[in-house]
Amino acid sequence: MTYNFGAGPCILPNEVFKQASQAVLEFNPTGLSILEISHRTPEFESVVDETVRLVKELLNVPAGYSVLFLQGGASLQFAMVPMNLLGDNQTASYLDTGVWANKAIKEAKIIGNVNVVASSKSENYTFIPKDFQIPEDSAYFHYTSNNTIYGTELMETPKTNVPLVCDMSSDIFSRTINVADFDLIYAGAQKNMGPAGVTLVIVKDEILGKIDRKLPSMLDYKIHIDGGSMYNTPPVFSIYVSMLNLRWLKSKGGVSEIEKENISKAEALYREIDRNPLFKGTCRTEDRSRMNVCFVMENPELEKPFLKFTEERNIVGLKGHRSVGGFRASLYNALPITSVHVLIDAMQDFAEKHKK
Numbered sequence: 001m002t003y004n005f006g007a008g009p010c011i012l013p014n015e016v017f018k019q020a021s022q023a024v025l026e027f028n029p030t031g032l033s034i035l036e037i038s039h040r041t042p043e044f045e046s047v048v049d050e051t052v053r054l055v056k057e058l059l060n061v062p063a064g065y066s067v068l069f070l071q072g073g074a075s076l077q078f079a080m081v082p083m084n085l086l087g088d089n090q091t092a093s094y095l096d097t098g099v100w101a102n103k104a105i106k107e108a109k110i111i112g113n114v115n116v117v118a119s120s121k122s123e124n125y126t127f128i129p130k131d132f133q134i135p136e137d138s139a140y141f142h143y144t145s146n147n148t149i150y151g152t153e154l155m156e157t158p159k160t161n162v163p164l165v166c167d168m169s170s171d172i173f174s175r176t177i178n179v180a181d182f183d184l185i186y187a188g189a190q191k192n193m194g195p196a197g198v199t200l201v202i203v204k205d206e207i208l209g210k211i212d213r214k215l216p217s218m219l220d221y222k223i224h225i226d227g228g229s230m231y232n233t234p235p236v237f238s239i240y241v242s243m244l245n246l247r248w249l250k251s252k253g254g255v256s257e258i259e260k261e262n263i264s265k266a267e268a269l270y271r272e273i274d275r276n277p278l279f280k281g282t283c284r285t286e287d288r289s290r291m292n293v294c295f296v297m298e299n300p301e302l303e304k305p306f307l308k309f310t311e312e313r314n315i316v317g318l319k320g321h322r323s324v325g326g327f328r329a330s331l332y333n334a335l336p337i338t339s340v341h342v343l344i345d346a347m348q349d350f351a352e353k354h355k356k
Ligand SMILES: *Cc1c(COP(=O)(O)O)cnc(C)c1O
Pocket: 008, 072, 073, 074, 075, 076, 100, 144, 146, 147, 148, 167, 168, 169, 170, 188, 189, 191
């Protein structure tokens, strides 16, 4: 048994791995593998249809939104969003909460004018800026709901009258959201939806087609909507495994049920970090992420020994991102609470060993 706290690509349910491997050997009635069938077959078209239906059902997507499965990761969305939504004489507003937000800002600046409404960079992104103003004439407002690297999360959707765009790569499907509050949501699949290789985009149809820019077909949301995510060959296997994972989520009772588990997992781990004298959290308490729990040791010299101690217990993926150091425990949907208890036990046993 391995306890995988990796930040992404991340743990998926074991039964999803089993079903996925079965489909690699034999997928359709004629015995073909999922890896060798045409994406134009009725069998695969029904996979795309079911995956769209599951996304809509699990997130309660209202009418008037399209669900797309694209390639290029969340990182291509950093550019596609301004290409499709930011006109030449307009300005887009961004909230700077970490590395990913920063990359989104960098790409948007290549396309047009960008206004950064607030940043927590000067405090190494350990909190979410509050009380910022979003200019009423912004083409849109972009933010990152969960900062995977720093371990902060915006639980409340910012209130604004301008179109709202959100990078939900690392907390989509982990908690209930009101999709109607958003105009465009995107997420690289590899942190709660499925394996790497596919990117989910949920876009309100009426915000598209409002600017003049000519776009290459692959970068144009409209083309992908018209093609039903099959303008070109889609990432067949990644979509298939995402479908299996969303079926699993549905069988668990959906997003509101998994959210309860995610709250319990995060609370248990933060409680131990706050209680155990060897450890401390890196972010402001009110902005702590449920998905990525970042912490360090009071004595940095103990960090290497602690990492080794956890590795001996088959706990993997715990090393913090190089820009934060210490540890990051990612508690995505598929991570069972029993794994969190294994980590907490390791923290307690290590503290016992190092008692003065
Ligand atoms: C991982 C991550 C990304 C980058 O995703 P890619 O699919 O690798 O491009 C962007 N934003 C957030 C919040 C992430 O966690």
